[in-house]
Amino acid sequence: MKITQAEYWKALVPGTTLPEDHPPIIAFIGRSNVGKSSFINAITGKKALCRSGSTPGVTRKINLFLINQSLIFADLPGYGYAKMSRGERKKLEELIFWFLTLPKLRLQQVFLLVDSRLGPTDNDLEMAGFLSSRNIPTTVITSKIDKLTSSQKKALLAGISQQLPHHRIIPFSIHDRESMKTVLNSLP
Numbered sequence: 435m436k437i438t439q440a441e442y443w444k445a446l447v448p449g450t451t452l453p454e455d456h457p458p459i460i461a462f463i464g465r466s467n468v469g470k471s472s473f474i475n476a477i478t479g480k481k482a483l484c485r486s487g488s489t490p491g492v493t494r495k496i497n498l499f500l501i502n503q504s505l506i507f508a509d510l511p512g513y514g515y516a517k518m519s520r521g522e523r524k525k526l527e528e529l530i531f532w533f534l535t536l537p538k539l540r541l542q543q544v545f546l547l548v549d550s551r552l553g554p555t556d557n558d559l560e561m562a563g564f565l566s567s568r569n570i571p572t573t574v575i576t577s578k579i580d581k582l583t584s585s586q587k588k589a590l591l592a593g594i595s596q597q598l599p600h601h602r603i604i605p606f607s608i609h610d611r612e613s614m615k616t617v618l619n620s621l622p
């Protein structure tokens with residue numbers, strides 16, 4: 435897929451609805467600070483499309499972006515940020531599950547981002563299980579692969595594919611053009 439157009443469409447919060455004939459959605463999910471917003475910016479080639487940052491908890495809403503007038507990218511808040519208050523964390527987690535269980539949601543695919551350095555957390559494995567229980571096609575993106583040496587990369591990827599054996603796994607870095615091409619080629 436070649437992305438020629440990417441623009442902010444709208445934020446989705448409980449109470450707002452989507453038109454029934456909305457374009458199919460690809461959603462980006464993962465723990466806080468794993469690199470979801472940066473990932474969208476990298477593959478769309480628009481550095482400031484999504485707000486990203488070094489402090490976790492940057493994305494607080496479900497932000498929808500219209501891609502090539504025919505597809506929606508959904509940038510979700512992250513889960514599992516330990517320093518957030520329990521109430522705030524719960525609110526974001528509820529928002530994620532509210533979205534994933536919206537009736538008539540045309541969710542085509544999820545990109546589940548996992549930090550290459552940490553491997554899947556319990557929350558990531560739980561999310562992967564939830565997505566597969568609902569038959570939502572899921573690709574695992576191992577983010578920030580540039581932070582690893584090549585031997586670390588091998589060992590970590592082997593570990594991750596053991597923990598998530600039924601998933602396609604794409605190693606990714608916002609600094610690696612080849613990994614961006616692989617992701618874009620995997621899109622319809």
Ligand SMILES: Nc1nc2c(ncn2[C@@H]2O[C@H](COP(=O)(O)OP(=O)(O)OP(=O)(O)O)[C@@H](O)[C@H]2O)c(=O)[nH]1
Pocket residue numbers: 464465466467468469470471472473485486487488489490491492493494510511512513577578579580581606607608609
């Ligand atoms: N080195 C490196 N840093 C990255 C990469 N991807 C993201 N980052 C950095 O990681 C930090 C978090 O990125 P975000 O894109 O805001 O992460 P997020 O998953 O959207 O975070 P929340 O919105 O808080 O859930 C930022 O400082 C990014 O610059 C990558 O591939 N390599």
Ligand SMILES: [Mg+2]
Pocket residue numbers: 470471472485486492493509510511512
């Ligand atoms: Mg974000």
